Amino acid sequence: MGIDPGLTRCGIGVIEGQPGRKPALLLADVIRTPAAMETGQRLAAVERSLVRYVAEYRPDALAVERVFARRDVSSIIGTAQASGVVLLVGTRAGLAVAQHTPTEVKAAITGNGRADKAQVGQMVMRILALDAPPKPADAADAVALAVCHLWRAPAIARIAQAQQRRDLAEGRARARALAAERRKPA
Amino acid sequence: MGIDPGLTRCGIGVIEGQPGRKPALLLADVIRTPAAMETGQRLAAVERSLVRYVAEYRPDALAVERVFARRDVSSIIGTAQASGVVLLVGTRAGLAVAQHTPTEVKAAITGNGRADKAQVGQMVMRILALDAPPKPADAADAVALAVCHLWRAPAIARIAQAQQRRDLAEGRARARALAAERRKPA
Numbered sequence: 001m002g003i004d005p006g007l008t009r010c011g012i013g014v015i016e017g018q019p020g021r022k023p024a025l026l027l028a029d030v031i032r033t034p035a036a037m038e039t040g041q042r043l044a045a046v047e048r049s050l051v052r053y054v055a056e057y058r059p060d061a062l063a064v065e066r067v068f069a070r071r072d073v074s075s076i077i078g079t080a081q082a083s084g085v086v087l088l089v090g091t092r093a094g095l096a097v098a099q100h101t102p103t104e105v106k107a108a109i110t111g112n113g114r115a116d117k118a119q120v121g122q123m124v125m126r127i128l129a130l131d132a133p134p135k136p137a138d139a140a141d142a143v144a145l146a147v148c149h150l151w152r153a154p155a156i157a158r159i160a161q162a163q164q165r166r167d168l169a170e171g172r173a174r175a176r177a178l179a180a181e182r183r184k185p186a
Numbered sequence: 187m188g189i190d191p192g193l194t195r196c197g198i199g200v201i202e203g204q205p206g207r208k209p210a211l212l213l214a215d216v217i218r219t220p221a222a223m224e225t226g227q228r229l230a231a232v233e234r235s236l237v238r239y240v241a242e243y244r245p246d247a248l249a250v251e252r253v254f255a256r257r258d259v260s261s262i263i264g265t266a267q268a269s270g271v272v273l274l275v276g277t278r279a280g281l282a283v284a285q286h287t288p289t290e291v292k293a294a295i296t297g298n299g300r301a302d303k304a305q306v307g308q309m310v311m312r313i314l315a316l317d318a319p320p321k322p323a324d325a326a327d328a329v330a331l332a333v334c335h336l337w338r339a340p341a342i343a344r345i346a347q348a349q350q351r352r353d354l355a356e357g358r359a360r361a362r363a364l365a366a367e368r369r370k371p372a
Contacts, residue, residue: 039285040277043270069255069262076255077266084229084267085274091226099225 001059001095002145003050004138005067005083007033007042008075012050013134013143014057019154023127026057028134028143039078043085050089062090063149065141066099098156100148105141108148120144187245187281188331189236190324191253191269193219193228194261197324198236200243201314201332205340209313212243214320214329225264229271236275248276249335251327252285284342286334291327294334306330 004011010031017023031049033042090097107113121133134140190197196217203209217235219228276283293299307319320326
């Protein structure tokens with residue numbers, strides 16, 4: 001499940017697949033909340049919809065677009081608040097939660113980290129063998145996040161395993177050095 | 187209940203009182219989550235603590251510091267995500283949720299919207315008849331938010347009522363105009 005967080009429009013995409021095989025699209029949708037509604041009510045509406053979608057699709061993993069402070073737009077606080085609720089819902093549901101930057105998603109999908117929305121939509125359409133890119137753009141972005149995660153997850157897992165092995169090896173080396181130190185006559 | 191949202195330190199203050207009377211301090215605390223923890227886990231920890239505090243103190247209202255995009259600091263996204271969780275918990279609990287800016291809080295407490303943390307702490311200490319300002323600073327800020335809300339709430343309610351009355355009067359005027367229009371011969 002991929003989520004492009006937002007208060008006005010929160011994109012949600014669900015795909016099914018194995019790394020290296022052609023994934024299938026299960027859902028491309030947008031959760032909307034009215035701007036006139038209080039922020040707490042909007043966040044509660046996003047939470048309710050997400051909880052329902054997670055219960056319905058039971059995803060293995062949740063990929064969320066990482067929000068950056070440098071995006072100097074007026075909606076950044078609302079987007080960050082919505083992303084917080086998404087991370088919260090995924091974590092509470094016990095899902096593997098990962099964040100990807102827009103550049104990582106574009107690079108994974110199109111090979112170009114600076115691709116525009118239309119190019120991402122076109123590639124998502126081809127990868128999932130659709131007749132047209134998912135609409136609206138927020139739903140397409142969420143599907144792209146899910147595809148990005150499906151493809152990047154094995155690499156991320158390998159890096160984490162390598163890191164663990166290195167930490168373990170370093171820990172053993174430290175333990176040996178400490179034991180050798182202790183065996184020295186005082 | 188006042189909340190100064192944050193992931194590393196989330197200040198929480200609870201006071202009891204009536205507008206125009208001396209309030210009493212019930213709680214000044216800080217919810218902490220380790221920076222090494224994943225964001226989703228940190229948000230879930232903040233949520234659990236808040237839910238517990240709300241159940242324990244059963245506040246009438248929740249006052250949260252409003253987060254601004256212009257605060258160009260690296261922690262702004264985490265702060266916004268935490269504020270989203272605070273607004274969510276308050277809304278779900280059916281509390282009256284309000285946001286106040288730091289300037290509004292400082293002005294309400296010290297009479298000066300540019301007061302520093304020490305001045306706010308000193309005034310909070312006097313208002314609540316404490317021996318020392320609440321520690322750490324995030325807890326003192328949360329208590330100041332609660333005091334600010336207690337004092338501003340009646341004014342905010344009066345403005346909302348005036349707005350409602352105006353909306354109602356305008357609605358009636360429109361209805362009368364429409365009825366007069368309809369009574370005209372075609």
